[in-house]
Structure formats: C-alpha cells, structure tokens
Amino acid sequence: MNPSAAPFLPDGTVYGTLLNxxxxxxxxxxxxxxxxxxxxxxxxxxxxxTANTFSAQGAAISLPADVPEVEVGASLGLVxxxxxxxxxxxxxxxxxxxxxxxxxSAGLPRVAGCVLLNDLSVPHDSYxxxxxxxxxxxxxxxxxxxCVPLAExxxxxxxxxxxxxxxxxxxxxxxxxxxxxAATLLADVNAFMTLRPGDVLMLGSDCLADGxxxxxxxxxxxxxxxxGFAPLxxxxxxxxx
Numbered sequence: 501m502n503p504s505a506a507p508f509l510p511d512g513t514v515y516g517t518l519l520n521x522x523x524x525x526x527x528x529x530x531x532x533x534x535x536x537x538x539x540x541x542x543x544x545x546x547x548x549x550t551a552n553t554f555s556a557q558g559a560a561i562s563l564p565a566d567v568p569e570v571e572v573g574a575s576l577g578l579v580x581x582x583x584x585x586x587x588x589x590x591x592x593x594x595x596x597x598x599x600x601x602x603x604x605s606a607g608l609p610r611v612a613g614c615v616l617l618n619d620l621s622v623p624h625d626s627y628x629x630x631x632x633x634x635x636x637x638x639x640x641x642x643x644x645x646x647c648v649p650l651a652e653x654x655x656x657x658x659x660x661x662x663x664x665x666x667x668x669x670x671x672x673x674x675x676x677x678x679x680x681x682a683a684t685l686l687a688d689v690n691a692f693m694t695l696r697p698g699d700v701l702m703l704g705s706d707c708l709a710d711g712x713x714x715x716x717x718x719x720x721x722x723x724x725x726x727x728g729f730a731p732l733x734x735x736x737x738x739x740x741x
Contacts, residue, residue, distance in 0.1 A: 507556040507645045508615055512698030514549040514577065514641060516619055520679050520704030527711045544680065544688050549619065549641045557645035560737045563718050564637065571713040573619030573705035574663045574673050574724045576656065578682060579647045580699045581612035608683055613649040614656065616724050616732040618642030619705055623715065644732040652728055656682050663714055664723040670714040673706045
C-alpha cells in the first residue's frame with residue numbers, strides 16, 4: 501500500500517451481522533424461543549451502519565453528552581467488488597489476477613478483500629435487532645486504513661483480532677468461532693438481497709465470556725489489530741471537544 505494513499509472508506513452500504521459467533525448465540529439461545537419470534541433465526545440477522553457513521557483510521561470519534569460509554573464491536577468486513585469491471589478505483593484496494601483466482605476458489609466470489617471494523621454501539625440489553633439510535637450515531641463505525649486482498653489475508657477463519665483500550669488487551673476475537681463462515685454468510689445473504697460493488701458485509705462481532713462487549717469512554721484510545729492488517733486506531737472524545 502502506498503503510505504500516502506487516503507484511508508479506505510466504503511463506497512456503498514455497510515451491513516452488520518448479529519449473533520454470528522457460537523458463544524454469543526449459545527448465551528441467547530433460550531430467549532430466541534420467546535415472543536415475538538418464538539424460534540431461532542433461520543436467516544442472517546442484519547442491520548445497517550449508515551454513511552454518517554463512517555470514521556477513517558486515526559479519526560477522533562465524538563460521544564454525545566448523554567452517551568457516557570460505548571460498546572466496542574471488533575469485526576472484519578467483506579468488501580464487495582464487481583470483477584467484470586474495475587472496482588471503484590480506490591487507492592487502498594490493490595488488484596492482481598492471482599488474488600481474484602484465490603478469492604473464487606475460496607468460495608468468495610465478488611469479494612475484493614477484507615477491512616478491519618470497529619462497530620461502536622450505545623450499550624443496550626435487547627436481544628432483538630437494535631434500533632438505529634443505538635448503532636447509527638455520527639462516527640460510530642471505525643474503518644481500517646486498507647482493504648486487504650484475500651490473497652494476503654489467507655484463511656479468514658484462522659484470523660484472531662485483538663482489542664486494546666489505552667494499550668491494555670481487552671478482548672481476543674477468534675473467527676474460527678463463527679456460526680456462518682464467510683462464504684456461507686455471503687451466500688445466505690445473497691439468497692435474499694443483492695450486495696452491490698462497494699458494499700461491506702461484516703462477519704459479526706463476538707462478546708466477552710459474560711455476554712457483554714468491551715466498553716470505552718471519552719478519552720480512551722481503541723486499537724483493533726490482526727496479522728496482516730495495519731491496526732485500526734480511533735480515539736473517543738467528548739461532544740464539546
């Protein structure tokens with residue numbers, strides 16, 4: 501990657517995925533049979549991170565005065581491409597014929613690569629699909645500096661993300677624990693909707709052992725890292741800062 505290249509930002513819609521880690525799904529299994537759904541979901545449970553949430557690598561993210569802390573949701577996003585024409589000539593997306601061949605053989609057609617994501621959320625207790633007001637505040641999606649081609653990523657399901665807050669390791673996210681692996685999730689989503697070039701599909705974020713997620717407050721520095729990726733770093737600031 502050219503060091504002077506602009507940080508990566510999505511050109512389409514970012515879709516989040518809920519309950520896609522086995523540990524969290526098991527914790528919520530009993531409640532899945534309660535009203536109004538009365539059964540576990542059969543299809544991926546998605547939500548949208550709107551464009552106003554996008555925060556580039558290194559950006560300060562402002563917390564509203566009535567939001568004293570946020571949940572940190574470390575994730576990996578699949579960046580959708582169109583191999584019949586050049587994919588949105590973004591300086592952080594690098595191409596090669598070998599990368600495309602590897603992507604197709606891995607069961608991930610039309611995927612340009614992967615990007616680190618920090619899905620921030622206002623803490624909430626609901627099992628059900630979260631309201632927009634919790635997920636889509638301004639700046640509430642930290643986005644890694646680069647879309648890394650799959651040829652460089654290797655086996656997605658062997659990846660481990662580390663979440664550090666003010667330098668202290670707060671969480672390790674192991675993608676071998678996915679309910680739907682990347683290719684399965686992509687196929688299941690494509691079965692009922694079309695992902696367009698520039699869209700990003702998050703694989704989900706895992707919870708801690710007690711079912712919560714790491715929390716951060718104004719003044720905290722959040723770093724998400726994984727082998728082969730430049731770290732994603734954002735700092736939280738108070739609304740008046």
